[in-house]
Amino acid sequence: MSSSFVPLVEEYRGGVLENVHYGAVTVVDETGKIIYQTGNPEHMTFLRSAAKPFQALPGMKRQIDEVYGLTGKEASLFAASHRGESFHIDALESILNKMDVSESTLHCCSTYPLNEQAKAERHQNHEAPRRLFHNCSGKHLGLIGLSKHMGWNAETYYELDHPVQQEIIESLAYLAEVPASSIPVGIDGCGLPVHALPLHKIALVYLKLACPDLIADADTRAAAARIAKLMNENPDMIADTKFVCSALLKDSNLSAKGGAKGVYGIGLRKERLGISLKVSDGSEQVWPCIIATILEKLGYSDRSTIDRLYELVPNIIVNDGGTVVGERKPVFSL
Structure with a gap:
């Protein structure tokens, strides 16, 4: 196990330790100073879909939601990893029509929805996979729509040297307070460039998303406030x-x-804190346990948010028949 990671969650079955999820957590204050950590805050981590709010910033700067007459629900999909429920697909089809874009322009592959019920419904209706079903399709439409509006090539928006991709890198570098040249770039699951930052910088950019008054540039500040508001x-x-x-x-x-692969970013407005975490085995199932525990350790006042997390994935472990067979325990300190 990399020295970057420490045990975060242990899982027991019949009182026997069955599994351990390793990872790292970092919390920064409004100056970007690391105030709590477990594991290595310098660990370089691809943001994967946690980058989506920042990938939406170039479009938000041009208010492309208003350019195309989009509703708030439609525009929020620019930052979404939608699971393909019917209301998602209805909104995405509306965006396609309003932008006058062909679905074939999207660079993400054709697939089925991530939501199991939605996937089953498409199979039952004998529907073929679609690019619009891909969880990143809203992000792609945002970049295509911006490219059309700016007169850039809407067919090559996914290429690293495309103006929209260069703006994304520059925006992320500006918020993270690092040189753009220092940001490693890979290819995400949906085919777009994906960027990596140290964990404490992921916490910092999420702090600024929650508290855009910390962003000096007026256009970037307004864009961050706009996408964050749409998400909430x-x-x-x-x-x-x-x-x-x-x-x-x-x-x-x-x-x-x-x-994907266990990365998460959170910004807290009233507390003016940024949080990042990485689960080294990529598990998303333990996110609720870890995030709820972080909020509890920080003395977070809204218990209903913590309760919602435990309702999603309780710390008790049940078998296929619903019998309690074990438990999930957070084992990290901050």
Whole structure:
């Protein structure tokens, strides 16, 4: 196990330790100073879908939601990892029509929804996979729409040297207070460039998303406030009705978004704190346990938010028949 990571959650079955989830957690204050940590805050981590609010900033700067006459629910999908429920797909089809974009322009692959019920319904209706079903399709539409509006090539928006991708890197570097040249770039699951930052910088950018008054540049500040507001106003659009991102965003005090392979970012408005975490094995099932524990350790005042997390994934472990067979224990300190 990398020295960057420490045990975060232990899982027991019949009183016997069965599994351990390792990872790292970092909390920064409004100056960006690390005030709590477990594991290595310098660990370099791809943001994956936790980057989506920041990938939406170039479009928010141009107010492309207003350019295309989008509703708030539709525009929130620019920052979403939607799970493909029917209300997601209805909104995405509306965006396609309003932007006058062909679905084939989206670079993400054709697939089925991540939500199991939504996936089953598409199979039952004998529907083929679609690019619009991909959880990143809203992000792609945002970048395509911006490219059309700016007169950039809307067919190549996914290429690293495309103006929209360069603006994303510059925006992320500005918020993280690092040189753009220092940001490692890979390819995400949906085919777009994906960026890596040290964990404490992920905490910092989420702090600024929650508290945009900390952003000096007026255009970036307004764009961050705009996308953060859309996410809180439309939480079920960001994931679905039974997923941790949506559960957290129902709390107007939080900016929050997770990404593949166990990465998560949270900003707290009243407390003016930024949080980042990485589960080294990529598990998302232990996010609720870890995030609820962090909030409890910070003395977070809104118990309903913590309760929503435990309702999603209780710390008791049940078998397929619903019998309690074990428990999940957070084992980290801050």
